[in-house]
Amino acid sequence: MSANNSGVVTIALAGQPNVGKSTIFNLMTGLKQHVGNWPGKTVERKEGVFRKSGREIRLVDLPGTYGLTARSEEERIARDFIVNDQPDVVIMVANAAALDRNLYLLAELLALPTPIVLALNMMDVAAAEGIEVRPEALANALGLPATPISAIRSEGVDDLIDAALSQASRPGLFRPVRPEIAEQRQALDAISKIAEKWTPRPFQPQWVASKLLESDQELLARARSWANEQDWGKIEKILAQHADANLEIVGGRYAWVDRMVKTAVRRIAPDKITLTERIDRVVLHPLVGLVVLFCVLGLTFALTFAIAWPLQRALEFGVLTPARSWASDVLGSAPPWLSHFVSDGLLGGVGLVMTFVPLLLVFYAIFGFLEDTGYLARVAYLTDRFMQRIGLHGKSFLPFCLGFGCNVPAIIGARVIESPKGRLLTILVAPLIPCSARFAVLAFLAPIFFGPYALWASWGLVTVNLIVLALVGMLLNRTIFKGERVAFIMELPLYHAPNIRSIGLFMWSHTWSFLRRASTMILAVATSVWALGYFPNGAVEGSYLAQLGRLLEPVGHLMGFDWRLTVALLTSFVAKENAIATLGVLYQANGLSLGEALSQTVSVASGLSFLLVTMLFIPCAATVSAIRHETQSWAWTLLSVSLLLVIAMTAGAVSYRLASWVAG
């Protein structure tokens, strides 16, 4: 074990979703945590190091899972870590108010040899729900330490770590009361006897046998590769005779859970109508709930723009613009391409994207708050009936909400959807959510093209985006994803008071992941587009990009674009706001402002088409990189990009023809 080898004690934090596991992790590790992905997976991996009682502790936050049967990526990761990495101890966090369900994971964990300490979180919520939990009685019944804690009030966490360290130091003394599953005993014994011969360490034949009877697809594939043909034939025969073993084994674990709960939990007021139920009667009502949802979303956007927009403007004009001119001055004697690169490529491209960080911070703070209280899960419930019509379910609405701020977190946020099909479909349609950068372009150009009708035109364009999203969802659902239904089964957490620390860390970790992306992919693309727009003669008008724009002019003509509008669209691939910067370079001449120049040269039909294409076009390089990262596939990324390209160009061409025809 690692404690013996390196002196570092490895503790894994396991638990079902919504039990306060992240709050405990944050409490223990503070900002000394590393957030990344599990190798080769798109599931977040959080790890932190801290010291306690003179010992160095490495804390690994396992993904929230209901059990250890590999039905999802999260479950596979959690159990692979416990089986292969063999942490010194596992802290299993349970919601004290829902032990009859939470202890199921414990029943699964106890089938593995790793020592376990039970953390009984949310004791206060249990008390408020009329549930009395006696930790000592539970610890005696289970034969393992059960420590009551309140993560939100930072209470009991020290005792919990002490208990974990004590378990880690004497693993031989860990003798819990393991669930004895009488059902299917014969089949279990028969399979484990066969599996004994070839099951490699650290797997245990008994555990492998139980997972095979539970139809665990991953273990079935592994066991098939371990066993010889004769043995596998015997196992297949047993499995065929016990096709319903899964129901009985799981039922047996729950029966064990019920026995454990009975010894330590007393319901003082079993029929009490809880606060959660009272709130849910209102917020989950099909009509009143939707009104509440619209108010919450409206308030979210209003707050985001009220707080973050002035900050974005201040950063852009108060910091970025002076920084660009300062860079030009400082690098005056350097080669012109270098000064141009720093000023326009680096600061103008990546710097501009960075100015949107306040927007993300505020947006994530509000979403972190909504998630922490338990409301966000209700949004999935409320919107499910609408989302089902486009082949998705309510959970997809959550990343869509994030998409209004920035499409990158929307793509990453699709991780909340368990089924690969639902997740992929969400990723494919999420770029059609108009992000804040597209709102910025719309806010700037709509008054120029449409004068007094700008507001109506903007609303119309946003509505078109959402209609296209629904249509594309329906189309994909009836073609590529035909016949695959996304099942909607989810737990709704109880409402609870939000934790400022958790919200802060949620906000920080998401923004940090965006910043890291900005420093890699966005930097690379910004540099490439800048180089194309600068070389060979140092001016965008005669650059390779302009040549490309002229080359693509016949395509642009279909949508009513001249080469300059085409180039502006191409540069918007780095960041949407670049469209405005490029238009500024290409159109400003003869002392006219950009607004005057555009309204004189670009017709309303072309303007409408340009804005529509901008709204529907590939959002930006960061989003494409996120799609590639999350789908782990260039094929899906290319499909997504091509789909958006075709949709945007078709919509542009149709709108241009229609608007020209209407204008006579």
Add this chain to the structure above:
Amino acid sequence: MEEGWLQRFGSWVRLALRLEPPAAPRVELRRLDEIPPGSRIVLRALQGDAEMNGRFMQLGLVVGSAAEVLLCHADGPLLIRSRGGLVAIGRLEARNILVEMSS
């Protein structure tokens, strides 16, 4: 084939002499999506595929467990309380759960 009077008489005699246990009373099983809100139920069968049944069971919806239907609006998902937690289930998924109304 319908039972003849002789067979029926034979069954009655066997029952009267306690030679065979009385048949269990027939319970009416209904699909979860047909249950009105406020009803208390007991889960009797899961009829989804292995994947769906697995997800039901992970959330505590196992055969024999008691639950209460809290919300069930028009064509939207259902909200049930089971094992101290709240579970939302899509209407089509709920059709795969057979339940018995409990008193």
